Amino acid sequence: MMKKVSLLGVPMDLGQARRGVDMGPSAMRYAGVIERLEKLGYDVRDYGNVVVDERSIEEASHENLKNLSAVVNTSIRIRETVQQMIDDEAFPLLLGGDHSMSIGTLAAITARHENLGVIWYDAHGDLNIPSTSPTGNIHGMPLAVNLGLGHELLTNIGAKKLKPENIVLIGSRDLDEGERVLIKELGIKVFTMHEVDMLGMATVMEQTLQHLAHTDGIHLSLDLDGLDPMECPGVGTPVLGGLTYRESHLAMELLAASGRVTSAEFVEVNPILDERNKTAQVAVALIASLFGDQLL
Structure with a gap:
């Protein structure tokens, strides 16, 4: 890991309907993310928060895409700021904020790698396109967008696209029908909760890193709803039967040991739905493990 960290908050709640997730970056800062990283010896530069467009009543939905213009404008700002970082x-x-922020994040990061790998640690696939989305919520589409699938205003934000063989989904347990079809068509590697239960997290991470061995860097996109709601109640789309706190720490520890992760985002922390900032505290603890925090 590089010893310099650039931190960016994305108070974005445009990609879904439940309000409050825009306070996620503040909750993680309050939970001490900067102090934890500095204690580990990192030089942290806080870029503050990206300016997020307001929701528009006039454009609440466009071709089954809610808040399309606002998401596009904000994603471009995210891309430009991450390029500076x-x-x-x-x-x-990056601290979020709903998962639609990954459209801008990956637009910047993919452009700087020849062969970027992505770990999508999430209960959901986020592989919907407008015609398959049951809600029109763009936070269910960012991975598809970065594969070049979906509305051109979204897919044009990033010039370079991800390769399906460079993606690994971990913790999946709520996939829409269109996402299941797309996963099979593209051959995307998925470790559902069934595989996690059968294999154990150590084996899942070993196979993940082997699958991405040919890449020149790994971006970790961790949605806190990947963990079980008992561990992380402060998320907008909780799904029972998720990853445990300890499994997730092990995953972060193994990624830290690999030295392969070159960027990361922790998203979908919603303090309004949380219990005494529990979810933000879990996020900060996992960030610390990703950056090499050890007991001994």
Whole structure:
């Protein structure tokens, strides 16, 4: 891991309907993310928060895409800021905010790699396109967008696209029918909760890193709803039967040991739905493990 970290908050709640997730970056800062990283010896530069467009009543939905213009404009700002962070030769760490923010994040990061790998740690696939989305919520589409699938205003934000063989989904347990079809068509590697239960997290991470061995860097996109709601109640789309706190720490510890992760984002923390900032505290603890925190 680089010893310089660039931190960016994305108070974005445009990609879904439940309000409050825009306070996620503040909750993680309050939970001490900067202090934890500095204690580990990192030089942290806080870029503050990206300016997020307001929701528009006039454009609440466009071709089954809610808040399309606002998401596009904000994603471009995210892309441009992350590009600055990379130019600063620091590890980009983003705090969110709903998962639609990944459209801008990956647009910037993919452009700086020849062969970027992505770990999508999430209960959901986020592989919907407008015609398959049951809600029109763009936070269910960012991975598809970065594969070049979906509305052109979204897919044009990033010039370079992800390769299906460079993606690994971990913790999946709520996939829409269109997502299941797309996963099979593209051959995307998925470790559902069934595989996690059968294999154990150590084997899942070993196979994940082997699958991405040919890549020149790994972006971790961790949605806190990947964990079980008992561990992380402060998320907008909780799904029972998720990953445990300890499994997730092990996953982060193994990623830290690999030295392969070059950027990361922790998303979908919603303090309004939380219990005494529990979910933000879990996020900060996992961030610390990803950056090498150890008991001994």
